[in-house]
Amino acid sequence: MPLRYKVAKASAVLLTLISASVSAQQKLTGVCSARYSEWSFEEPSFDVSEQLPGSILVHSDNSNVSNNGEALFSGNVSIRQDGQWLMTESARINQEKQTIDANQGVLFSDGYIQVKGDSFNYNGISSIAELRETEYRMKSTQARGQAQLLRLSEQHVNLFASSFTTCPTEDPAWKLTADRIEISEDEDFGEAWGAKVELFDIPVIYLPYFTFPVNDKRKTGFLYPTIDTSSINGLEVEVPYYFNIAPNMDATLAPVYISERGTMLKSEYRFLTENYGGQLNLEYLQNDSLRLDNADRYLWHIDQQAQLGEHWRAYVDATQISDDNYLNDFGSDFAGRADTHLYRVAQVDYLNDNFFARVRAEDYELLGQYQSPFRTLPQISMRYDQGNYTGLNWAVESELTYFQNQDDANQYATRAHLEPSLSYAVEAPAYDGEAEFSYLYTHYRQESPNAELADSVTRSIPRARLRGRLHLERYFDGAEGSRRQTLVPQIQYLYVPYEEQSSIGIYDTTLMQDDYYGLFRAQRYSGLDRIAEANQITYGATTSIFDERERELLRFAFGQIYYFDESRTELLQQNTERTSSNTEWVADMTWAITPNWSLKSAIQYDTELNQTRKSQTAVEYRFDNKNLIQVNHRKATNILNSDIEQVGAQAVWEINNQWQVAANVYYDLVNSRTNDAILGVQYSSCCWALRVSAYRRISLNLEPAMAGTADVGMLQNTFAAPEFDNGVSLQFIISGLSSDGSSLIEMLEKSIYGYRRPFYLSN
Numbered sequence: 001m002p003l004r005y006k007v008a009k010a011s012a013v014l015l016t017l018i019s020a021s022v023s024a025q026q027k028l029t030g031v032c033s034a035r036y037s038e039w040s041f042e043e044p045s046f047d048v049s050e051q052l053p054g055s056i057l058v059h060s061d062n063s064n065v066s067n068n069g070e071a072l073f074s075g076n077v078s079i080r081q082d083g084q085w086l087m088t089e090s091a092r093i094n095q096e097k098q099t100i101d102a103n104q105g106v107l108f109s110d111g112y113i114q115v116k117g118d119s120f121n122y123n124g125i126s127s128i129a130e131l132r133e134t135e136y137r138m139k140s141t142q143a144r145g146q147a148q149l150l151r152l153s154e155q156h157v158n159l160f161a162s163s164f165t166t167c168p169t170e171d172p173a174w175k176l177t178a179d180r181i182e183i184s185e186d187e188d189f190g191e192a193w194g195a196k197v198e199l200f201d202i203p204v205i206y207l208p209y210f211t212f213p214v215n216d217k218r219k220t221g222f223l224y225p226t227i228d229t230s231s232i233n234g235l236e237v238e239v240p241y242y243f244n245i246a247p248n249m250d251a252t253l254a255p256v257y258i259s260e261r262g263t264m265l266k267s268e269y270r271f272l273t274e275n276y277g278g279q280l281n282l283e284y285l286q287n288d289s290l291r292l293d294n295a296d297r298y299l300w301h302i303d304q305q306a307q308l309g310e311h312w313r314a315y316v317d318a319t320q321i322s323d324d325n326y327l328n329d330f331g332s333d334f335a336g337r338a339d340t341h342l343y344r345v346a347q348v349d350y351l352n353d354n355f356f357a358r359v360r361a362e363d364y365e366l367l368g369q370y371q372s373p374f375r376t377l378p379q380i381s382m383r384y385d386q387g388n389y390t391g392l393n394w395a396v397e398s399e400l401t402y403f404q405n406q407d408d409a410n411q412y413a414t415r416a417h418l419e420p421s422l423s424y425a426v427e428a429p430a431y432d433g434e435a436e437f438s439y440l441y442t443h444y445r446q447e448s449p450n451a452e453l454a455d456s457v458t459r460s461i462p463r464a465r466l467r468g469r470l471h472l473e474r475y476f477d478g479a480e481g482s483r484r485q486t487l488v489p490q491i492q493y494l495y496v497p498y499e500e501q502s503s504i505g506i507y508d509t510t511l512m513q514d515d516y517y518g519l520f521r522a523q524r525y526s527g528l529d530r531i532a533e534a535n536q537i538t539y540g541a542t543t544s545i546f547d548e549r550e551r552e553l554l555r556f557a558f559g560q561i562y563y564f565d566e567s568r569t570e571l572l573q574q575n576t577e578r579t580s581s582n583t584e585w586v587a588d589m590t591w592a593i594t595p596n597w598s599l600k601s602a603i604q605y606d607t608e609l610n611q612t613r614k615s616q617t618a619v620e621y622r623f624d625n626k627n628l629i630q631v632n633h634r635k636a637t638n639i640l641n642s643d644i645e646q647v648g649a650q651a652v653w654e655i656n657n658q659w660q661v662a663a664n665v666y667y668d669l670v671n672s673r674t675n676d677a678i679l680g681v682q683y684s685s686c687c688w689a690l691r692v693s694a695y696r697r698i699s700l701n702l703e704p705a706m707a708g709t710a711d712v713g714m715l716q717n718t719f720a721a722p723e724f725d726n727g728v729s730l731q732f733i734i735s736g737l738s739s740d741g742s743s744l745i746e747m748l749e750k751s752i753y754g755y756r757r758p759f760y761l762s763n
Contacts (some may be wrong), residue, residue: 005508054695056081056093056100069095077102084110086120098124112511115150127154145175157183167687174199174688189219191622204688218244223252231726232290233329234259238266248272261290264297264330278304298322300336307505311352318344322366324702337697341366363406368702374413374507391425399528403507413446413505417528432466442528444504454503461499461531465522467492482548489541492520498533498568499755505529511571514604514614516540516557516588525571533568537562540586553592560585571681599622613637626660627653645669658684662693673698691731699725 016402071093073079078085079093079100090103093441100122108115117134129152132183137144147162151285151608158180165175179194189211197205223240230236254266264285281301287294295678296459319334319342321327327337330486335342347360379401386394396418405411421438434729444457469490476483497698509527512518519540525534540559547554583608618632628651635645650664665677680693701723 005401056442058091058093061239071095090121100124117150128152155184165687169686172687173685190527197594218242218250220244228729229727232723233261233725239524240266258285261285261288263298272536275307276305276381283330287343296322297326297329299326299330299332299334308348311350312348313351316346318346319565320344320365327367328699328702339367349476352383355382368700370407372407374411376403376508377404378400391427393425394420394422396420401508411448413444413448413507415442415444417442417505429471431468431470434464434466438463438465440528440531446505446562448505450505452503453505459501459504459531461496461501462493463522463531465492465495467520478547481555484546484550485543486546487541487543490520490539492538494522494534494536494538496531496534501529501569506571509571512586514544514586515602516559516586517557519561520584530569530571532567533565534567535563535565537564537573555588555590557588558585559587596623611637629653643670646675660684688732691729693729693731694727696724696726696728701724 013292044163046336057080058071058073059078060073060074063071063073065071073093074090077086077088077091079088079091084603085108086100086102087107089104091100091102093100100120102120103118106115106117106120107118108117115131115134115136115138117131119132120129124131126233131150131152132148134147134150135144136147136150137757143164143166145162145164147159149158149160150162151158151160155744159178159182160180163175163177164174164180167173167175175199177196178192181192185191191209191211192207192499193209195207195210195758196203211221220243221241223242225237227238227241228236236256236258238254238256240252243251243253245251249269251269251270252266252268256264256266262285264356265284267281269280279302281299283299285297287332288297299321301319302316304314306314308314319332321342326332327335327339331337342365343361343362345360347358347362348362350357356383359378360381361376361378363377364373366373379399381397383397390456397417399415399417401415401417403413403415420439421436423434423436424539425434426432439464440459440461442459444454444459446453446455446457467490468489472487472489474485476485506529507527509525509529512524512526514522519538524534537560538561540557542554542557544556545554584604586602586604589599590601593599598620599618600620601615601617604613606613612635614636616632616634618630620628622628622631630650631648632650633645633647635643646666646668648664648666652660652662655662660682662680662682663678666675667673668675674696675698676695678693678695680691682689682691
């Protein structure tokens with residue numbers, strides 16, 4: 001019958017040595033051949049049904065109890081107290097002194113950590129337990145280490161002359177050693193004194209004192225640096241410092257040394273409350289050494305959202321750069337290197353039942369173009385929509401907008417617009433249709449040096465629209481089971497009479513892109529500055545195929561517009577008119593050929609010129625999230641009086657458990673040059689990885705070429721020829737101390753033409 005002793009309850013402090021680093025790590029798995037010799041032990045079985053909380057339960061082959069309350073146990077000794085237990089060959093328990101001593105090798109566990117040591121000593125009066133010459137391991141992770149002395153108290157755990165690693169090999173590639181580590185049960189962070197990080201037994205970092213998280217809470221301190229090289233910028237070193245201001249607020253400061261330009265300072269501030277959230281960013285480089293004018297370079301970004309009560313909401317999103325070449329030279333998280341413009345908007349919305357109102361200010365910054373666009377300062381728009389269950393609906397839209405030229409305050413305009421409409425809709429399972437009549441009344445007051453623009457213009461245009469659709473479906477047996485096919489043919493007639501509009505300026509209007517769904521729009525241009533006449537019929541159809549689990553396997557759409565009359569409305573003197581014979585057809589297809597193969601293709605074909613105006617095609621083989629190959633092609637004609645045609649290929653592939661390769665290349669067929677290329681190779685071991693990548697990308701100069709170094713203020717009206725930027729990056733990744741490096745897809749996403757997966761059917 002086992003002996004039961006009641007002594008002071010030992011603390012249940014858990015050894016959570018750098019637990020946040022372990023629990024948050026992304027392990028490099030499946031690449032280990034030589035693991036360390038695993039030692040583990042099963043918890044001995046006890047009948048604990050009658051054990052009192054805080055009492056000690058002992059099993060042993062032999063026992064000797066003296067009259068002074070001291071007991072000596074030997075032979076397969078197992079001691080259990082609450083969730084902690086100890087295994088040893090010999091243990092002495094003194095009930096009066098409340099001590100437990102085991103000095104012939106011990107195994108200890110509390111359910112979360114396993115410890116193997118030479119000795120175990122527990123003092124119930126001080127509630128301190130000590131284990132000497134220990135090896136420990138976390139049961140739920142690969143974290144392990146050694147400690148000459150491991151001391152447990154009621155609220156603290158201390159490790160002396162200790163080490164820590166997550167490498168599962170006998171000879172770990174990296175480890176953290178410290179003279180002393182202390183973790184408090186009621187604190188979010190642990191402390192370490194005399195700490196060193198060793199790579200392949202070579203000390204690389206020494207820290208006399210530092211703190212580390214023991215849970216998922218954030219802490220102020222340095223983040224991991226990044227190092228890169230560029231043939232234009234030279235060596236780039238970024239060292240971020242993170243400020244944990246409050247649970248809902250933080251900031252980051254990151255000085256960036258750029259050898260050919262100077263030192264840039266990046267900053268970010270973020271906050272989040274129940275009804276508000278957003279961030280502020282600022283980047284600043286003083287006296288760019290690589291520019292002839294030594295100009296200051298900067299970027300600022302603001303992104304704010306707010307819910308102002310039940311009906312009100314507000315939104316701000318704006319990015320500003322010092323010059324058109326900023327994105328090319330430095331890149332950004334808020335715009336791509338290939339972007340042609342920056343969009344800024346601030347708005348407040350009110351929504352209530354059938355009424356909607358908005359106050360908005362917006363403007364565009366066109367990169368590389370010097371015809372300054374107009375700002376909207378502000379625009380007030382409202383819509384009231386009154387429908388009923390009979391299908392009859394009437395609505396009123398109104399807008400009042402003030403435009404101002406960004407560079408010339410003497411160019412401005414005020415536009416007032418009113419658009420009442422009346423519509424009747426019918427809807428049934430097999431069909432739906434709508435007849436709509438609207439009246440567009442617009443008044444302009446303009447101030448411009450352009451003599452062709454009138455000071456005051458009023459325009460009144462009616463618009464009639466009639467459309468209908470059928471909804472058909474059938475079931476059939478496919479090679480892999482039952483299939484359902486839908487077919488939705490539709491037709492639309494649109495009529496808008498012609499009106500001369502050349503006396504109206506262009507403030508917020510542009511030609512919209514055409515795709516299948518765009519064929520059925522009621523207008524060709526965005527905005528209100530040009531309303532193109534129309535006497536046309538649009539017809540088309542979409543078909544989809546679904547499997548027995550209702551996953552969409554194929555979607556194909558085809559449509560065409562036929563113009564009865566010529567269109568004379570032009571935009572910015574461009575050849576955008578339509579003739580009765582100038583018809584286009586549009587086709588779009590997305591096809592999940594197999595679970596691994598996908599195809600996406602879209603085309604716009606001009607039947608008058610017998611040529612493709614726009615097309616894009618991508619074929620992708622995706623084995624899993626780490627293995628894919630994509631080939632794509634895109635073409636566009638007469639874009640700013642030039643043609644675009646590119647072919648590209650992207651791939652990420654694991655050659656084996658250790659080696660992974662990623663690459664992309666985009667070739668310009670019109671200019672016979674490679675615009676973007678990147679190649680990355682990564683070697684992964686059990687707990688570390690080495691990544692080497694090289695890139696070559698086009699670096700377009702979007703500013704006019706300098707006339708000469710003698711007078712940097714004088715600019716020619718020409719653009720410099722594009723240059724190419726070449727660079728190499730080296731990254732060392734440690735599992736448990738840095739983020740996961742097992743996937744190279746993120747590297748491709750950050751290139752000029754980043755990886756995109758355009759195959760989004762309903763599965």
